[in-house]
Amino acid sequence: MIKAVLWDVDGTILNFLVAEAAAIRKLFAEFHLGTCTDEMLGQYSAINVRYWQMLERGEMTKPQILVGRFAEFFAANGLPADVAEAFNAAYQIRLGDTICFYDHAEQTLKALQGKVLQCAVTNGTKLAQTRKLAASGLNELFDYIFISEEVGAEKPAIAFFDRVFREIGSFHQNEVLIVGDSLTSDMRGGENAGIHTCWFNPYHKTKDVDVRVDAEIDDIAAVTDVMRRLADV
Ligand SMILES: [Mg+2]
Known part of the structure; x- marks a missing residue:
């Protein structure tokens, strides 16, 4: 039993996908990064999953994956990778805003x-x-x-x-x-x-x-x- x-x-x-998309879209506006398209969100999601798997395998620390995923995502889209740390800090708060x-x-x-x-x-x-x-x-x-x-x-x-x-x-x-x-x-x-x-x-x-x-x-x-x-x- x-x-x-x-x-x-x-x-x-x-x-999680709905909350993630809402938080990222809001933060793109706040950080003046332009528009985050559906295609970019899909790309981010795939990067994010890959980073969490690296954490599961013990290949990276949590602070490294949290910032690293955004740094890679921004770099891949010609956006400044150095805002990744501030972006992630704000994201940790925004992520709790949308409940689905x-x-x-x-x-x-x-x-x-x-x-x-x-x-x-x-x-x-x-x-x-x-x-x-x-x-x-x-x-x-x-x-x-x-x-x-x-x-x-x-x-x-x-x-x-x-x-x-x-x-x-x-x-x-x-x-x-x-x-x-x-x-x-x-x-x-x-x-x-x-x-x-x-x-x-x-x-x-x-x-x-x-x-x-x-x-x-x-x-x-x-x-x-x-x-x-x-x-x-
Ligand atoms: Mg899960």
């Missing part, structure tokens, strides 16, 4: 409240995540919030999950489920921690990483069915 659910936040409960839930995410969290232990497990920065969790009301729905910057380790590192298990108390690995959109941080992290894994794949991407996925869903409401199914196994 599943007694605790570890929820990834960005790209799983909250539509995935369909059924908020309802599912509310329906499970009090029935299972619910924890946020996120690799975002403390500043951005704290603002976002407060603005969305999500901090009221979670029993625990684990932000990698505070934990001192990033998903998928086992050190991150060791800390989660230390804090939440005595749960058997078999009683814990992680739900997330990332194969390399959430599913890999769940595999490393020996817990059940549920991949939220709303855009039906190909599973291009060799990692254990116990359930795949494209709607967050299906998490309750997954929990029921795992209880029967």
Whole structure:
């Protein structure tokens, strides 16, 4: 029986792409960088994902990836790369301004409240995540919030999950489920921690990483069915 659910936040409960696009567009105007087109946003998103993967692999530090992604993006578009640091600092604040839930995410969290232990497990920065969790009301729905910057380790590192298990108390690995959109941080992290894994794949991407996925869903409401199914196994 599943007694605790570890929820990834960005790209799983909250539509990160919508928040990201709104924040970047606003900051392009504030920093007088001209217009950020849809094509440029797509390019930025791809760069951003690549930088976070470098962090997951331990190839760069968090400050390096946060500024580096914007420096590369600006340089690729003939914009001044030296504003990347100030831009990122403002972005950490702006990112919490736009809240967009995935369909059924908020309802599912509310329906499970009090029935299972619910924890946020996120690799975002403390500043951005704290603002976002407060603005969305999500901090009221979670029993625990684990932000990698505070934990001192990033998903998928086992050190991150060791800390989660230390804090939440005595749960058997078999009683814990992680739900997330990332194969390399959430599913890999769940595999490393020996817990059940549920991949939220709303855009039906190909599973291009060799990692254990116990359930795949494209709607967050299906998490309750997954929990029921795992209880029967
Ligand atoms: Mg995510």
